[in-house]
Amino acid sequence: MATGRDDFVIAFRSAFLKKKDKQKFSLLSLILLSIIVIILSNINFKPIQFVKIGINEIIYRSSYIVSKPENYLKNTLLVFTEHMNLYENYKITKSEFENLKEEKIVNNFLKIENKKLRNLINENIDSNEILAKVLIDRESPFLKSVILNKGTKDNVKMGMAIIDGVYLVGQIIEVNYTNSRALLLSDLNSKIPSVLAPQNIQAVVSGTGKNYGIIEHTKEDIEEDLNKVDTIVYTSGLGGLFKPGIPIGKIYKDSENKVDFFSDFTQLNFIKITSFNIGDKN
Amino acid sequence: MSSLNESTFFRVLLSYLPLIILFVSVFNEFDFNYLNIENFSFNFVYILIFYWTLRNPDSLGYFSIFLAGIINDVVLGIPIGISSLSYLILCAVTAYVRNITLSPNFVKDWFSFLFTMVLINSIQVIILDLIFIIEINYLRYLVNTGFTFLFYPLFFLAFNFLSQLILQKKND
Secondary structure, rough: HHHHHHHHHHHHHHHOOOOOOOOOOOHHHHHHHHHHHHHOOOOOOOOHHHHHHHHHHHHHHHHHHHHHHOOOOOOOHHHHHHHHHHHHHHHHHHHHHHHHHHHHHHHHHHHHHHHHHHHHHEEEEEEEEEEEEEEOOOOOOOOOOEEOOHHHHOOOOOOOEEEEEEEEEEEEEEOOOOOOOEEEOOOOOOOEEEEEOOEEEEEEEEEEOEEEEEEEEEOOOOOHHOOOOOOEEEOOOOOOOOOOOOOEEEEEEOOOOOOOOOOOHOOOOOEEEEEEEEOOOO | OOOHHHHHHHHHHHHHHHHHHHHHHOOOOOOOOOOOOOOOOOOOHHHHHHHHHHHHHOOOOOOHHHHHHHHHHHHOOOOEEEEEEEEHHHHHHHHHHHHOOOOOOOOOOOHHHHHHHHHHHHHHHHHHHOOOOOOOOOOHHHHHHHHHHHHHHHHHHHHHHHHHHHHHHHOO
């Protein structure tokens, strides 16, 4: 019995403390170092934050360079697929274009009317836009985020909205000197206050970790309303980070409350980092 | 002379190949951990570290593994140090298994890999969910662990082939 225990202790000690010929550090010292790093990375202490930003800068840039050949292959494949589907896409786009032309006429009137009404209540929305390139869009099963090539030196701040075209895709959650990280709407931790149209119901769009979102914190009998017509989800502007009316996605009727995001997060290349100043004109 | 130089270069490159694969897989955007297929993903880095630290421990240094973990955390955006800790626990288990085993047995290794993955994923979930309050999908962790376990034999064969090639070139 005692021999068995001794064997275990010897094997355990040998595994953790003994260094092999080519190992410069023992396992135990590196495990302790990892634990210290985890604790330090959680402390909001300025020198540690600077070290963290430095590490992020180096690794993001290196990762961008290492990923270049793979991205080149990915883009080539995409161009080839698009080329093969050119005629079919042309037919679909043509019919969509006709519909949009009709909608634009109606929208122009609504825009003017909206401007008039905002003037009446003395409300003003200013926005600052920074154009940024997506450096890394490595998605993990646990976190959906992208790295952008703009940071504090370009006046990027935490919480700014990420817009692809006119669609909301996420918000800034980490800012370094020359780059930043944006959390995508599809991430489990993403919660955006929104409004459902045409029902005019307030809700929160929450990410699921998959390529769709779900509706949360809303009225109980919402399913009935959503099953009648296709629903568009816009930002509600509650919380003050985003302006109201940025399109997020669409809920198709009978789709069990799944929000299909308008933007394809796997194809993000250039995006706008936007901040909004919402308030009185004066 | 030229052929001798080429052979030396190839031999050195081959001996560093596991390390190169490790760093490319943590740096690169392409990730077996996220293949964009519903309910399918596996952790290639776990398999790589488990195999090489168990069968050929001189190929991957512990400090390189620690560094790879830091890089993985920064690229993924999770708190720094978590992957390093996971990878090093994996190394600790392989070192222990190596010390208590006289003749290597594939099935025993395979099941100790499953045990280790369950252990390190539990530690990861505890750190992320309970300490850092980052919401995570438990089912994905479970599926990921299952597929990583199932894919181990496949990569075991591939890495065995590579390991033999390295050994062969070393003895040339």
